[in-house]
Amino acid sequence: MRVVIAEDLALLRDGLTRLLEAHDFEVVAAVGDPEALSRALAEEDVDVAVVDVRMPPTFSNEGLVAALAARERRPGLPVVVLSQYVEQLYARELLSSGEGAIGYLLKDRVGNVPDFVDAVRQVARGATVLDPKVVSAMVSRLGGSGPVSRLTPREREVLSQMAQGRSNAGIAAALVVTENAVSKHINSIFGKLDLPTATDDNRRVLAVLEYLRTEESS
Amino acid sequence: MTAGQHPSRPGPRLRGPGRGAWPRGSGWGVWLVRQAALSVVVAVAVTLVWAQARPQYFWPRWVWFGLGVNLAVQYGVRWAVRKPRGRRGFALQLALSAVYVAIDVVSWALSGGGFFWPVFSTPVVAVALLAHAWWLQRRPPARERELAERVAALRRTRSGVLDVQAAELKRIERDLHDGAQARMVSLAMNLGLAEHLLSSKPEAVAPLLAEARATTLTALEELRTVMEGIQPPVLADRGLVGAVEAVALDLALPVRVEAEVPGRLEAPVESAVYFASAECLANVIKHSGATRAWVHLAHRAGTLTVVVGDDGSGGAQLGAGTGLTGVARRLEVFDGTLTVDSPPGGPTRVTMEVPCALSSPKTSPSSGTA
CATH class of the missing domain: 1.10.287 (Helix Hairpins)
Incomplete structure (x- = not known):
């Protein structure tokens, strides 16, 4: 799997390169600024880009902007955006930049190597992976009223897990229940929220996120 | 620098120089010069008329006198009203007193001298001036x-x-x-x-x-x-409006954010208003029992106005341990003000106003300030 890494701090750039190479990724370019990222994405055939939000010249959100621009040039380009802090605002911008193939994670998550590598692989395959912090904020915001308040605590946990982009097996492992129980919860959630049932994992995540976004703003 | 211009005054507590102004633009000056020219023409004309007949009595001097009084009064008033506010009243009295004494003395002279009767009127005028001066120095002028x-x-x-x-x-x-x-x-x-x-x-x-x-x-x-x-990173990245939107998104309550702020504010103001807005929204969550809230941000005529409202139970007030006092103090540093309108039963509206400049408009979220 061919990956481009954009991260301005050399220490972290080298760390990410080492980490991904150790997990059979081919790092075709590791760059430190948005221009070099654009060049790399234009020149190389890339399966996924891992991009830091904060980059030169102003060290604000150049990485995010570069990622959005790259997805505009090449719709559906899988991008994992890493940041020292997560904002729902940015999550929404990334989500509305096209269907799926988006990851938005705290840099802390890199510490959990298997999960992180799995997230990059999933995004490269077109899935959506959001940081649990973003998702829990979205879900808890809706917790007080509306259909979400009719969910049981367990169902709310499952909803959060779904919104983070986990598969049934992943949810089952995370919550230490059987996959069967997970599908039951999911059917119940989709019933209570009146969502169309979808078999495909990615479609399901997008449906849940779309629900969380539109419910909130209404 | 003309006499009418004040040094620029910072802050909103001092009124601008134009407020309640007398007519003291250049228009009056031009008008006065024209009157003076016209007066000269009239004076020459009546003198020529007198010269045709040459009666014993040189009456044109009274016409000259009348024209001179008109010009002197206008010039004196114009001089006085162009003084800074606070000294204007005294200057007006001084000018009119001077003109009055001059009228007395000149009419005494024109009417052929004799007993110097202005000796009675002049001291009265002088005493009145002294009284005014004494009263003024007792009471510092408004500007001071x-x-x-x-x-x-x-x-x-x-x-x-x-x-x-x-x-x-x-x-x-x-x-x-x-x-x-x-x-x-x-x-x-x-x-x-x-x-x-x-x-x-x-x-x-x-x-x-x-x-x-x-x-x-x-x-x-x-x-x-x-x-x-x-300093919340999103504030540096996106400025005040983006950061307030981000705060709103993180609250367990629907918050509508509307903004007309076409540019970035200076960083200290941005930060103060951000924390003030965040504090107000936190109060909404903590105290009001509201079901929804809204934030309106607008920058017009050099003033940023932020209104944070909710449909909660109301009854919020400054100094009631709601943290609003701290917010008000934080804004006061920038000559900003905070007013709370929160009748019992709601709704609550907290209005913050801060005079501040706006930097060049941002065209996209990416163009951060270098």
Whole structure:
């Protein structure tokens, strides 16, 4: 799997390169600024880009902007955006930049190597992976009223897990229940929220996120 | 610099120079010059008329006198009203008194002298002037009082700022010391221990490393909290409006944010208004029992206005331990004001106004200020 890494701090750039190479990724370019990222994405055939939000010249959100621009040039380009802090605002911008193939994670998550590598692989395959912090904020915001308040605590946990982009097996492992129980919860959630049932994992995540976004703003 | 121009006055507490102004533009000056020219023409004309007949009595002097009085009165009033506010009244009296005494003396002279009767009127005018001067020096002029008030406000806000800054620095230092720094120490110990155990007791290393990793995550979380308190990254990235939107998104309550702020504010103002808005929204959550809230931000005519409203139970007031007092003090540093309109039963509207400049408009979220 061919990956481009954009991260301005050399220490972290080298760390990410080492980490991904150790997990059979081919790092075709590791760059430190948005221009070099654009060049790399234009020149190389890339399966996924891992991009830091904060980059030169102003060290604000150049990485995010570069990622959005790259997805505009090449719709559906899988991008994992890493940041020292997560904002729902940015999550929404990334989500509305096209269907799926988006990851938005705290840099802390890199510490959990298997999960992180799995997230990059999933995004490269077109899935959506959001940081649990973003998702829990979205879900808890809706917790007080509306259909979400009719969910049981367990169902709310499952909803959060779904919104983070986990598969049934992943949810089952995370919550230490059987996959069967997970599908039951999911059917119940989709019933209570009146969502169309979808078999495909990615479609399901997008449906849940779309629900969380539109419910909130209404 | 013309006599009518005041030095520029900072802040909203002092009124602008145009407020309640007398007509003292250049128009009057031009008009006066024309009148003077016309008066000369009239004076020459009547003198020529007199010269045709040449009666014994040189009556044109009374026409000259009348024309001169007109010009002198107008010139005196114009001179007086162009004085700074506060000294204007006295100047007016002075000018009119001078004209009056001059009229007395000249008419005494024109009517052929004799007993110098202006000796009765002149002292009265002089005493009135002295009384006015005495009254003025007893009571400092309005502008001086305004300046004194402003100095007091500046002294108060300056010491307030220093107190707040010192307390903030102390809090940050303590948070770092007790939080991230302590975690780093424990991390170093765990890693040192793991290194030591690697050869002798390798099976004990894995839990130590797991613990080390958990410690780094906690340290990161704590660092993030500290940084949020200093300057939320989203504020630097997106400016006031973006940061308020971000706060609104994180609240467990629907918040509508509407903004007409076509540019970035100066960083200190941006930060103060951001924390003020965040505090107001936090109050909505904590106290109001509202089901929805809204924030309107607008920058018009050099003033940023932020209104935070909710449909809660109302009854919020300044100084009722709601943190609004702190917000007001924070804004006062920038000559900003905070007003609370919160009748019992609601709704609540907190209005913040801060005079400030706007930098060039941002065209896209990306063009951060370098």
